[in-house]
Amino acid sequence: MTFDEFNRIFAAVPARHKEATIIASMDDEPARPTARLMDVALDACAAARKLALSIYEGRPSREPHWFDTWPGEHYRLLAALVRTLRPRTVIEVGTFTGMGTLALMQELPPAASVTTFDLLGWETFDDTWLAPSDFESGRARQVLHDISAPGGIEPHPARCSNRPT
Numbered sequence: 001m002t003f004d005e006f007n008r009i010f011a012a013v014p015a016r017h018k019e020a021t022i023i024a025s026m027d028d029e030p031a032r033p034t035a036r037l038m039d040v041a042l043d044a045c046a047a048a049r050k051l052a053l054s055i056y057e058g059r060p061s062r063e064p065h066w067f068d069t070w071p072g073e074h075y076r077l078l079a080a081l082v083r084t085l086r087p088r089t090v091i092e093v094g095t096f097t098g099m100g101t102l103a104l105m106q107e108l109p110p111a112a113s114v115t116t117f118d119l120l121g122w123e124t125f126d127d128t129w130l131a132p133s134d135f136e137s138g139r140a141r142q143v144l145h146d147i148s149a150p151g152g153i154e155p156h157p158a159r160c161s162n163r164p165t
Contacts (some may be wrong), residue, residue, distance in 0.1 A: 040084055048073070048080035055106040055128060056099075063097055063127035075103040082107040092116040095142055098130035105140055115141045116158075 001009075010020060053067050053075060064073030082090060082104055088111065090104050095118040104114045116122075122130045122142055134140050147153045 005147045010042050034085040040081070044077060044084045046080075047083050048076040049143065051076050051080050051083070051107075053079060053103060053106060055102045059102075059129050059131070060131045061127045063099070063129070067099060067103065075099060078103040086112075088112045090114040093147065094118055095120075095122050095130075097125045097128045098134075099120050101140060102129055102134070105134065110137060113141065115140050115143060117145055117147050117153075117156075119144065119146055 006020075010018070056065070056067060067075035080098060084090075086109050088109070090108065090112065092101055092104060092114060093116075095101055095116040098116075101114060101116050101122075108114060121144060122128050135142070143156060145153075145156065
């Protein structure tokens with residue numbers, strides 16, 4: 001199939017949201033999931049099944065509650081991964097309306113933080129889930145920077161390291 005043929009077929013697919021993807025064989029890939037990775041995945045899935053995302057309650061966003069709608073349940077998995085791994089530093093790429101940021105924040109250990117990178121400030125979105133109070137304690141930070149540009153995340157090593165600064 002040519003690129004033009006693909007684009008024509010892709011454009012004809014009626015969907016609210018769509019992205020092109022590639023499925024490729026991994027049977028020749030030398031890297032394999034470790035037992036630790038599988039254990040973390042299983043533990044996080046088990047936690048996600050019972051996890052309530054109470055952090056969204058009382059927030060004024062008019063955005064649909066994607067965290068309660070298939071396929072939005074991945075927000076529960078994000079929170080469950082934080083609960084399972086107990087990280088000191090979480091990096092999020094793409095703040096948008098903050099739904100993912102809040103899911104990550106809900107389960108952060110007390111001394112941990114989440115740094116979320118985006119090109120636009122969270123407050124520029126009408127239906128943001130975030131509030132200034134989410135950033136006052138320093139547990140959440142938004143950095144406006146194009147990390148896909150040359151040099152990427154290099155200007156922000158302290159925010160992207162588990163080492164104390």
